[in-house]
Amino acid sequence: MYCYTFVTQTHIIIMTILEFLQQPWPWYIAGPLIGLTVPVLLLVGNKSFGISSSLRHICAACIPAKVPFFQYDWKKEVWNLLFVAGILLGGIIAGSLLVNPAPVAVNPKLVTDLAQYGITDFHSLVPGQLFNWPALLSVRGLLMMVGGGFLVGFGTRYAGGCTSGHAIMGLSTLQWPSLVATICFMIGGFVMANLILPFILSL
Amino acid sequence: MNTWFSQLKYLVIGTLFGIIFVKAEVISWFRIQEMFRLQSFHMYGVIGSAVMVGMLSVWLIKKYNIKTLEGETVVFQPKKFNKGQIYGGLMFGLGWAITGACPGPLFAQIGVGTTVVAVTLLSAIAGTWVYGRFRDQLPH
Numbered sequence: 142m143y144c145y146t147f148v149t150q151t152h153i154i155i156m157t158i159l160e161f162l163q164q165p166w167p168w169y170i171a172g173p174l175i176g177l178t179v180p181v182l183l184l185v186g187n188k189s190f191g192i193s194s195s196l197r198h199i200c201a202a203c204i205p206a207k208v209p210f211f212q213y214d215w216k217k218e219v220w221n222l223l224f225v226a227g228i229l230l231g232g233i234i235a236g237s238l239l240v241n242p243a244p245v246a247v248n249p250k251l252v253t254d255l256a257q258y259g260i261t262d263f264h265s266l267v268p269g270q271l272f273n274w275p276a277l278l279s280v281r282g283l284l285m286m287v288g289g290g291f292l293v294g295f296g297t298r299y300a301g302g303c304t305s306g307h308a309i310m311g312l313s314t315l316q317w318p319s320l321v322a323t324i325c326f327m328i329g330g331f332v333m334a335n336l337i338l339p340f341i342l343s344l
Numbered sequence: 345m346n347t348w349f350s351q352l353k354y355l356v357i358g359t360l361f362g363i364i365f366v367k368a369e370v371i372s373w374f375r376i377q378e379m380f381r382l383q384s385f386h387m388y389g390v391i392g393s394a395v396m397v398g399m400l401s402v403w404l405i406k407k408y409n410i411k412t413l414e415g416e417t418v419v420f421q422p423k424k425f426n427k428g429q430i431y432g433g434l435m436f437g438l439g440w441a442i443t444g445a446c447p448g449p450l451f452a453q454i455g456v457g458t459t460v461v462a463v464t465l466l467s468a469i470a471g472t473w474v475y476g477r478f479r480d481q482l483p484h
Contacts (some may be wrong), residue, residue: 162367165464168389171368175390176397180405183418185353190398192448196472210476211448220351224358225451231362231372232455239367240456243350246372248383255377267371267458269443274460285442290450290464292439296472297447299432299482301423304446307433308391311423322433331436334380338441 162239165246178305179313188220191306193297195225258342271342281344300325362452371452373444380441426484432475 182188199222201215244263252263260270276282297303300322302311308326311319355373368388379387404410405418412418440446443464445453450468453461475482 165369166364166367168368168386169393171364171370172390172393173397174364175356175361175368175370177392177401178357179398180401181357183402183405184410184412185357186414187412187416187419188354189421192374192446193472196447196469197476199469200473200476204473204478208473208476210479211473219348220354223351224361225448227355227358227360227361228365228448228451229455230355231359231364232452234359234455235357235363235366235452239363245369245374248378248381251374251378251381251383254381257459262439263374265458266366266369266374266456267461268373269458271373272458272460272464277460277463283413286460286464287467289442290467291471291474292435293443293445293447293450293464294439294468294473296434296436296439296471297468298475299428300433300436301426301428303436304391305442305448307423307429309394309398311404312395312403314420315399316347316423318429321425322429325430325433326437326440329391329434329439330380330441331363331377331437333438333441334377334448337438341442 159239165241175312179310183192183300189306190310191221191302192225192228193294193303193306194218195221196294197298198222199334255342258339260342264316281341284341284344296329361448362455365452366423366456371445371449376441376444378444428482428484432484 156168175316179190182190197211198215201211201213202222245266247263255261260268262268262270271282271285273282277286293303300307302319302322304326307319307322312323365371368390370387375384375387378384402420410418433479436446443450443461445461447468450461450465454465
């Protein structure tokens with residue numbers, strides 16, 4: 142009897158923790174944890190937080206093609222590739238064990254806006270109605286997945302960093318060029334989301 | 345200490361980071377749309393508090409001259425300004441709002457099962473390559 146109670150209680154505690162982990166985490170928990178990556182990487186191995194560099198290292202490792210920009214010892218930057226491999230792995234773990242069964246709770250205005258483009262399913266973080274394999278054969282899908290990806294890869298390298306390298310690491314170390322970059326990221330995003338994307342979505 | 349095994353710690357840190365990304369929904373296309381349409385505070389809260397914590401930690405590391413685990417002095421790499429931060433920044437912003445992902449979340453989006461994002465990632469790698477190839481011809 143005693144043992145039974147203990148087992149039940151442990152079970153309840155584990156379920157409570159799991160239930161907590163399955164919910165979306167609020168910004169004031171997630172944001173500071175993301176910020177902690179800066180000192181963790183600095184203190185663990187003197188590494189500057191930055192993710193888009195991984196794309197450059199992949200180019201240098203796989204398709205250098207005598208381009209001077211890719212002629213360097215990428216093996217010294219293996220940590221960065223392991224870090225992004227970890228992000229992929231983290232996605233797999235969170236997506237299978239800690240998945241939130243409820244649809245993404247978004248602003249009702251966004252729900253109405255997106256409904257006119259036929260986007261009505263909010264069950265996954267990435268809308269399956271826009272991002273799926275058959276959609277690659279449509280103009281809209283091609284523009285969004287291939288075109289969008291190209292802009293992300295070209296733009297981040299041209300800017301010398303992305304949200305992690307400029308907005309988080311750069312601003313944390315008070316670098317004004319990073320502030321310029323971050324402001325430009327936001328301008329680009331506002332223009333796309335409000336002025337151009339409505340057109341692309343209607344294709 | 346540059347063996348593959350000693351580097352495994354970065355895989356672990358990355359994994360934890362990826363889990364936070366997913367659970368905070370910052371890899372969600374919907375959350376990015378909300379941010380750029382000013383319909384939610386969530387993303388501003390995430391990025392803002394991350395920067396605050398980052399700033400505070402860097403300030404503490406500098407003030408108390410905190411060393412790395414191996415006893416080295418922490419090195420900060422200064423970023424030099426060039427026009428690329430404007431042109432490239434604008435381009436990345438456009439791409440961010442379309443894909444709903446910066447480079448980190450691309451990996452996590454594939455992880456949660458949206459396999460087609462692998463195409464977006466390949467395209468991003470191609471974009472980086474094209475930049476590298478034509479770097480000399482671009483204004484900086």
